[in-house]
Amino acid sequence: MVEITDRDKEIFEFLFRIRYATAKQLCLYLDCSYDVFRKRISKLIKAKYIESEIIKGYLKNNVYSNGIEVRKNNERKLYRKKVKMNGWSLLHHLKINDVMVHFIKAHNIDENTITTEREIYWKRTGILDKKKKMKVPDLVIEKDKKLIAIEVEESKKSKARLRNVFTNYSLYTSFYCVIYLCPTEGQKNYVRRIAAEEDRSFISAYTMDEFFSGVDVIGF
Numbered sequence: 001m002v003e004i005t006d007r008d009k010e011i012f013e014f015l016f017r018i019r020y021a022t023a024k025q026l027c028l029y030l031d032c033s034y035d036v037f038r039k040r041i042s043k044l045i046k047a048k049y050i051e052s053e054i055i056k057g058y059l060k061n062n063v064y065s066n067g068i069e070v071r072k073n074n075e076r077k078l079y080r081k082k083v084k085m086n087g088w089s090l091l092h093h094l095k096i097n098d099v100m101v102h103f104i105k106a107h108n109i110d111e112n113t114i115t116t117e118r119e120i121y122w123k124r125t126g127i128l129d130k131k132k133k134m135k136v137p138d139l140v141i142e143k144d145k146k147l148i149a150i151e152v153e154e155s156k157k158s159k160a161r162l163r164n165v166f167t168n169y170s171l172y173t174s175f176y177c178v179i180y181l182c183p184t185e186g187q188k189n190y191v192r193r194i195a196a197e198e199d200r201s202f203i204s205a206y207t208m209d210e211f212f213s214g215v216d217v218i219g220f
Contacts, residue, residue, distance in 0.1 A: 002047040007032075008040070011050070012070045017116045018097055019083045020053075020065040025097045028105060051082075058087045059094075078122060092154045096138045099152055099181060102212060103141065115140040126173050134168050137178065141218060146176035148218050153182045159194055166200045179217050180205035 007030065014029055015021065021029075027037050041064065044050040048067045055063060065083040074080050100116070103109040115125045120136040126147045127136070137149035149169070157165070169178055180203070182188040188205045195203035206217045 002043055002049065004049070008044065008049070011044075012066055015050075015064065015066045015070075016074070016079050017119060018100065019093070019118055020063050020085060021097050022059075022061055022063055022094060024061075025094070025101055026064065028101050031105075053085060055085055055087050055090050058090050063090075063094075076122070078118075092152065095154065096152045099150065099211070100139055103139075106212075106214065107216070107218075109141060109143075113142040115142075126175050128174055129172050132172055134172060135165065137175075140175070143218060143220075146220075147174060149173070149175040149178040151178060151180045153180055153187060153191070156187055156190065162191070162194050163198055166195065166198050166203060169202070170200065175202070177202045177204060177218075177220070181208055181211050181217070182206070183208055 010030065011026060014026070023034060023037060023041070026041075027034055030037070041050055041052075045052050045067070048069045050070075051065050051067045052062045053065070054061070063085060065085070066079075068082075071080050071082070096117070100114060103114065104111045115123060117136060117138050119125070120127075120140060124130050125140050126149065127134070138152045139150040141148045141150065169175060180188070180191045182191060182205055185207055188207050191203070191205040195201075195205075204217075206215060211217055
């Protein structure tokens with residue numbers, strides 16, 4: 001029998017919000033060493049509070065999600081289901097986790113002002129048409145009573161697709177602005193150019209390097 005601590009509850013809540021994470025991400029979020037984390041997580045895994053999985057061909061390290069003992073009594077039906085990890089979306093998902101943790105730890109963003117993609121789907125944060133099925137942002141941050149959408153880009157979208165996304169944001173959401181975090185300078189400039197062509201002044205873009213080096217991407 002494992003006695004659940006407040007720190008354990010922090011892990012469970014974080015994993016409910018983001019689905020799954022690596023040990024490194026959880027250690028950064030919890031401000032703890034890997035040795036401390038490893039000793040505790042092994043006990044939680046054995047007691048079925050946490051599940052550990054390796055996605056072969058995509059990642060060498062374990063990925064952690066909430067186990068059946070945490071999920072079974074959750075008030076939300078969605079959170080009672082076992083998390084499915086898809087190799088094709090794994091690296092993008094983990095990059096979003098990195099961005100979220102960096103906002104909290106390095107940019108001093110209150111995590112309670114952040115809505116994750118998983119939460120956006122049921123809260124419909126910033127979505128004006130509650131019935132319309134549309135792509136939602138990767139994260140939403142509330143600052144000064146304004147909603148800021150964060151898009152973590154991994155691959156270059158076609159002009160037509162990007163324009164369609166911009167149009168959906170313009171017509172069907174209440175976001176004050178949409179910030180794209182791009183892997184390269186070229187992709188950043190590409191997003192900015194299409195936004196300018198479409199006269200979407202609420203769209204901006206930065207590189208991941210700029211973000212992780214401390215640039216205040218949501219300053220206004």
